[in-house]
Amino acid sequence: MHRMTHLPDRRPVRDRDEAATAAPLPAPTARRRRRPASRQWAAWAFLFPVTVYLVLFYAYPLYRNLDLSLRHYTVRSFVQGNAPFTGLANYRTVFGDPAFGPALTHTVVFTAVCLFFQYAIGLALAAFFDQHFKLSATLRALFLLPWLLPLIVSASTWSWMLNSDSGVVNAALHVIGVGPVNWLTSPEWALTSVITANIWIGVPFNLVVLYSGLQSIPHSLYEAAALDGASAWRRFWSITFPLLRPVSAITLLLGLVYTLKVFDIIWIMTKGGPADASTTFSTWSYQLGFGNLLPAFGPGAAVGNLLVVAALVFGLVYVRIQRKQELA
Template identity: 50%
Template sequence: MMTSTTETPARRAMRLKEELAKWTFLAPALLFLVLFFGYPIVKNVMMSVQEYTTRTFYTGEAPWVGFDNYIAVVSSSVFGTAMLNTLLFTVGSIAGQFTIGLALAVFFKKRFPLNGVMRSLMLLPWLLPMIVSSAIWKWMLDKDSGIINEILGVVGVDAVPWLTSTNVALAAVVIVNIWLGIPFNMTILYSGLQDIPDELYEAAALDGAVGWRAFRSITWPLLRPVVSVVLILGVVYTLKVLDIILGLTDGGPANATVTLATQSYKLSFANFEFGQGAALGNILVIISLVFAVVYLRVSHAEKED
């Protein structure tokens, strides 16, 4: 006997109800994404191709200028410096945050008294508001009364103009950002280490693979998916760091710490050139997307090999 494959009206109605229920639950999330992510992105793109100034808020007029805003920000004398500073700031911050965070994650994987308390204390820099952290560090790095130079003076080192010298200001900002990013890296990497079975280390120890050999043969290969997430999120976050730099140096001295993010902010909210600020912000978004795509492709190719 052949079974008919025709869907009955009752079954069709049930399937439609199930689909409707799915979309009912998804609707709030989709609406949230459209309103708070989709609209700002589209609006920013539109502003970048318009002459959007303070006058626009009163008249509603924003003449179309095409790519003039992009040309203006790229040809600006500050763009090259901002691009180089962004690169140095990002590479230095990520290298320091990741290296120290991974070392601390491996350290805290070992069981010892007060392990949990110490890990909790390590999260404090991450929990403090950025503007508070920058204010504290600005006081600490002050040339005349900062605690850092006081300590250096004890060991016979002359006071360093951390935030007022074009030679060391960027390095000082990188150090502060490393301090802020260590807890995030440590927490995520520590979670990844917890998923690696201890039996693998015990079996490797029988073959003499301990210490660095165990890390290279077991820890690193199994931790790489987590490492990819940490690095991508770290780079995207670091590229848009704004408040720390503004709080410490305001992009100075002499543009020594200006980045694409701070320049985009100044164009929009200091010069009120919202179109150019939006254009520079879009360039920053494109750089972040390109890095994420390239890194994921390289990681995927290495896994296949």
């Protein structure tokens, strides 16, 4: 009977204790609700400077360039901002210009030749340095010098080397009995000269990226192939080249975008001449917009937009190829 009389008194006490301990439970739930919001604000805070940078230095210039190509701008209207809208008239002017065909041909040849030799030489050097011999790191660092030099220095150096009268290249040719070549002033050699200089500048980038790709390939694959009797050339085509394909794709895409917009090297060495023999879309756009007493801002912007569209198309092609490879 004594136990029975005290049982009803314990239950309310336990219930009060449980209620007291259960009361603070909503507080952690509120914290959980606040944490995602605070994290989201932190993410936006980190993205804000990048967004401002992209809008100011990429989106707005692209918009202004598109606006320039759709209006008839003169020096006065460029300052006052009252240029009349002309639609696609500037693009029709560009396509109908006699300089369009040669500039397009030079751009395609310049880009294709530079990409091929930069990639081929860079891949050969990457495979060579992948052997990890003595002084390998030192030589790799020396090969980076052309890439680290300012472009104005590299282009000026090549202009001096290829000078018809006092260049070291013609001096070397004279030693072996070959007459002087007008590398920069001859229509037959001007484009070849700027292509050579750009290849020399772009090889180190391909070397660095492709060498890093080679480091990710397991050497056990080469050892197994060697045990099976595969030659070095067979190992390259069956192991190195296929496994290096993703790195090669991004290397070629970045090289393509860079080569399409090369301006300073060509302008310093030949200014697009002689007789427009080395004019590309980048130099032609500059000549139209800033190279005359009466600048044609609209056609110059239209040529620049053609380069943007070309780079965008190749970028979309690369993304499509990458998605197919991921799904395969």
